[in-house]
Amino acid sequence: MQRGDREVVINGQRVTLTEKDAAHGLITARDFGGTRKWRTCYTSDGTGHAMLYTVSDQVIGEAIPVHERMEALALIHDGQQCHGAVVRDLISGELSAYLARATVVATGGYGRIWGISTNALINEGMGAALALETGVARLGNMEAVQFHPTAIVPAGILVTEGCRGDGGLLLDKDGHRFMPDYEPEKKELASRDVVSRRMAEHMRAGKGVPSAYGEHLWLDISNLGAAHIDKNLREVKDICRYFLGIDPVKDPIPVRPTQHYSMGGVRTDHRGESPWLHGLFSCGEAACWDMHGFNRLGGNSVAETVVAGMLVGEYVADYCYSSHGQVDLSPALARQFVERERASLTALTANAGSESAVALRARMEQIMTDKVGLFRNGADLESAVGELADLLARSKQVGLRANNLDANPELVLAYRLPRMLKVALTVALGALQRTESRGAHFREDHPARNDRDWLNRTLAFWPEGDTLPSLDYESLDVMRMELPPGFRGYGVKNIVEHPASAERQAEVDEVVEAKPDRYSRQSALMPFKHLLPVRYRGRNARLDDASS
Amino acid sequence: MKRAFNVFRHNPRDAANPPRVVTYTLEETPGMTLFIALTRIRETLDPSLSFDFVCRAGICGSCAMVINGRPGLACRTLTAQLPNEISLFPLPGFELIADLSVNTGKWMRGMSERLQAWLQLREQPDVDALEARMEPAMADAIYELDRCIECGCCVAGCGTAQMRPDFVGAVGMNKIARFRLDPRDARTDAEFFDLVGDDTGIFGCMSLLGCHDVCPKELPLQTQIAYLRRSMARQGLLG
Numbered sequence: 001m002q003r004g005d006r007e008v009v010i011n012g013q014r015v016t017l018t019e020k021d022a023a024h025g026l027i028t029a030r031d032f033g034g035t036r037k038w039r040t041c042y043t044s045d046g047t048g049h050a051m052l053y054t055v056s057d058q059v060i061g062e063a064i065p066v067h068e069r070m071e072a073l074a075l076i077h078d079g080q081q082c083h084g085a086v087v088r089d090l091i092s093g094e095l096s097a098y099l100a101r102a103t104v105v106a107t108g109g110y111g112r113i114w115g116i117s118t119n120a121l122i123n124e125g126m127g128a129a130l131a132l133e134t135g136v137a138r139l140g141n142m143e144a145v146q147f148h149p150t151a152i153v154p155a156g157i158l159v160t161e162g163c164r165g166d167g168g169l170l171l172d173k174d175g176h177r178f179m180p181d182y183e184p185e186k187k188e189l190a191s192r193d194v195v196s197r198r199m200a201e202h203m204r205a206g207k208g209v210p211s212a213y214g215e216h217l218w219l220d221i222s223n224l225g226a227a228h229i230d231k232n233l234r235e236v237k238d239i240c241r242y243f244l245g246i247d248p249v250k251d252p253i254p255v256r257p258t259q260h261y262s263m264g265g266v267r268t269d270h271r272g273e274s275p276w277l278h279g280l281f282s283c284g285e286a287a288c289w290d291m292h293g294f295n296r297l298g299g300n301s302v303a304e305t306v307v308a309g310m311l312v313g314e315y316v317a318d319y320c321y322s323s324h325g326q327v328d329l330s331p332a333l334a335r336q337f338v339e340r341e342r343a344s345l346t347a348l349t350a351n352a353g354s355e356s357a358v359a360l361r362a363r364m365e366q367i368m369t370d371k372v373g374l375f376r377n378g379a380d381l382e383s384a385v386g387e388l389a390d391l392l393a394r395s396k397q398v399g400l401r402a403n404n405l406d407a408n409p410e411l412v413l414a415y416r417l418p419r420m421l422k423v424a425l426t427v428a429l430g431a432l433q434r435t436e437s438r439g440a441h442f443r444e445d446h447p448a449r450n451d452r453d454w455l456n457r458t459l460a461f462w463p464e465g466d467t468l469p470s471l472d473y474e475s476l477d478v479m480r481m482e483l484p485p486g487f488r489g490y491g492v493k494n495i496v497e498h499p500a501s502a503e504r505q506a507e508v509d510e511v512v513e514a515k516p517d518r519y520s521r522q523s524a525l526m527p528f529k530h531l532l533p534v535r536y537r538g539r540n541a542r543l544d545d546a547s548s
Numbered sequence: 549m550k551r552a553f554n555v556f557r558h559n560p561r562d563a564a565n566p567p568r569v570v571t572y573t574l575e576e577t578p579g580m581t582l583f584i585a586l587t588r589i590r591e592t593l594d595p596s597l598s599f600d601f602v603c604r605a606g607i608c609g610s611c612a613m614v615i616n617g618r619p620g621l622a623c624r625t626l627t628a629q630l631p632n633e634i635s636l637f638p639l640p641g642f643e644l645i646a647d648l649s650v651n652t653g654k655w656m657r658g659m660s661e662r663l664q665a666w667l668q669l670r671e672q673p674d675v676d677a678l679e680a681r682m683e684p685a686m687a688d689a690i691y692e693l694d695r696c697i698e699c700g701c702c703v704a705g706c707g708t709a710q711m712r713p714d715f716v717g718a719v720g721m722n723k724i725a726r727f728r729l730d731p732r733d734a735r736t737d738a739e740f741f742d743l744v745g746d747d748t749g750i751f752g753c754m755s756l757l758g759c760h761d762v763c764p765k766e767l768p769l770q771t772q773i774a775y776l777r778r779s780m781a782r783q784g785l786l787g
Contacts, residue, residue: 024681024684025681025683025684026678026679026681027679028684043687043691044688044691046607046694046695049607049694049695049697050691050694053694054667057660057665057666057667058666058667060657060660060661060665060666061666061667061668066657068651068653068654068657069645069651069653091645091651092561120602120604120608121601121602121603121604122602153579154579154584155579155581155583155604155605156604157605211578212577212578213577213579242606242624242626243579243581243605243606243624243626244579244626245579245626245628245629254579358591358592358595400595401595401596402595402596404559404562404596406559406561406562406646407559407561407598407645407646408596408598409596409597409598410596413595535675536675538675538676539676540676541676541677541678543678
């Protein structure tokens with residue numbers, strides 16, 4: 001039996017956990033940055049991997065067909081109802097229509113429009129683009145994008161914050177330790193957002209190390225010694241060995257702040273359905289389901305994956321069985337959409353245009369990194385929107401060298417490029433219009449969080465034929481919040497209060513005082529059980545119920 | 549320093565695109581991996597070159613290829629650790645899509661269906677109750693085998709798989725070992741024997757153990773195969 005303290009590695013971080021006896025043998029949990037409770041479940045250093053294979057194995061067990069290497073190019077819709085998607089076989093190039101009463105976008109985030117990202121290469125925002133190109137579905141909070149301070153260069157793989165926690169130093173091109181200059185008190189241990197911004201600021205001041213892959217800084221952990229690194233930072237050593245060919249016991253590690261997570265996505269209601277296009281659902285990082293607001297806490301992306309997967313899956317099934325789901329799917333409409341995509345691909349391969357998709361994409365990535373990154377300001381964002389719109393216009397003149405319609409990476413880039421640019425424009429325009437700082441969205445020219453004017457959700461949509469997306473805002477009702485806006489202790493307090501915040505906080509305090517029981521408190525503050533799929537309305541057994 | 553990449557090219561759907569080797573030359577940059585090199589070849593020399601990378605961080609298994617004669621993950625192979633001339637071929641044993649891209653997904657699905665490689669619970673869980681408890685040591689042992697990323701290197705490195713297209717490979721046997729270990733799985737050794745107790749399964753293995761040598765995740769394939777063979781032989785002989 002293995003009880004009490006145990007040394008484990010979580011997210012590349014070696015920590016000691018003390019497990020409650022009562023929790024022995026349950027799925028392991030821990031606390032995580034910004035959380036007070038043991039609420040993050042994990043499996044060794046491969047939580048996502050374990051979840052993915054469990055689901056995939058069960059899909060095979062249920063004999064559910066999976067059509068691999070198929071890419072949706074367009075959603076089939078009539079302006080009100082989604083009828084499925086036009087899909088391209090990435091091997092044969094064949095186009096076909098998938099007619100469906102419910103269509104779910106679960107394509108992950110849009111980190112790759114930055115080029116420098118910890119995301120997989122396929123996270124190019126194609127799901128968001130599909131929704132955007134309907135002209136009716138809306139994207140939420142696209143400007144809310146998280147950056148992580150220390151990803152290695154060039155691979156973009158994260159090295160743990162434990163490197164700095166244990167005493168590692170950030171150095172610039174002169175070997176100078178610069179963090180104490182900016183943050184004399186916390187130095188390298190300031191919060192993730194602050195360290196990322198300071199690193200970016202220092203590189204902007206010309207102190208970055210030039211390399212074949214762009215500028216970076218150094219993370220030096222050699223002062224920790226071989227024994228410590230071998231014992232406590234083994235994963236960092238492995239990453240350095242496999243992806244850089246260096247030994248962090250002797251060599252500094254090239255790092256820079258890197259795009260990490262997309263909080264924005266296809267705006268849905270709590271059931272995962274688009275309020276503007278019936279039958280279109282979305283979940284996971286692809287969706288704006290309101291799990292993260294403008295910043296995401298560690299562990300919450302896998303939480304969203306597993307919870308949204310479970311709930312939205314059930315809601316989709318319920319929808320298909322309900323009267324709303326009894327849709328007359330139109331083969332004629334599907335044919336029209338397939339023909340439109342076929343014509344567009346044929347035109348693309350026949351285009352003798354002089355523009356290079358590779359060059360336009362590289363420029364987009366640079367604009368996003370320089371002007372729509374960690375630091376944002378009105379002038380830069382204005383120029384980013386102008387330049388991205390120009391790139392979008394130029395993307396129509398992309399010429400191809402290989403014009404076969406089957407497996408053809410050049411063709412794939414050519415048709416994805418304008419879609420990526422449209423997604424990039426929703427981010428840049430959202431960031432330009434939002435004249436405040438909130439979560440991961442930081443405006444140098446508007447450093448305060450302005451709850452009075454900006455406690456709202458950005459909605460982006462793209463009317464057909466327009467050269468820019470349109471933005472709209474959906475306000476939030478403070479008087480219905482379980483946790484009204486307040487200062488959460490990150491950084492300096494700089495908030496323009498919402499007039500209702502104090503009133504709602506008083507109400508909440510009163511309820512908390514009057515109702516010590518968590519269930520009656522929850523139903524007084526924010527009842528939700530009635531909104532859940534029927535099979536999930538039961539009361540969850542909790543370890544602490546016995547003791548409380 | 550210049551580096552030559554001899555890359556296999558072929559589009560099986562195009563008669564005018566026969567199998568051949570094309571040489572590309574790149575300037576070596578510090579920290580260059582095969583992912584960076586192939587991306588650069590595609591971006592600057594030949595936009596039609598097909599290959600697969602998804603996570604580019606050694607965890608998705610998409611980029612396995614034969615690198616100077618040895619199956620491995622291209623994303624975490626540094627060019628500086630290879631000779632000046634590098635040869636890249638698609639993994640053998642899988643359907644060729646084009647150039648370095650092969651359809652491992654189709655093969656893995658077929659293998660999983662044949663081996664019924666999914667957890668078959670003794671009883672359906674109650675969603676409102678606490679989860680069933682498992683000893684942490686057991687959970688760790690299962691996870692050790694669950695780390696497989698289905699990259700296909702073990703199949704490409706397997707002598708039997710080159711002769712028998714229906715051989716389930718180390719990836720398949722590892723899966724059986726994983727579910728056999730799991731106390732939640734309802735299946736008995738007699739049932740596992742029906743799945744894996746023949747020449748397409750555990751008795752097809754010649755113990756050359758190329759799989760063990762090339763596994764990028766360093767899974768304990770040698771031990772697992774030996775252990776499974778012994779258990780299945782016992783099951784076959786004694787019932």
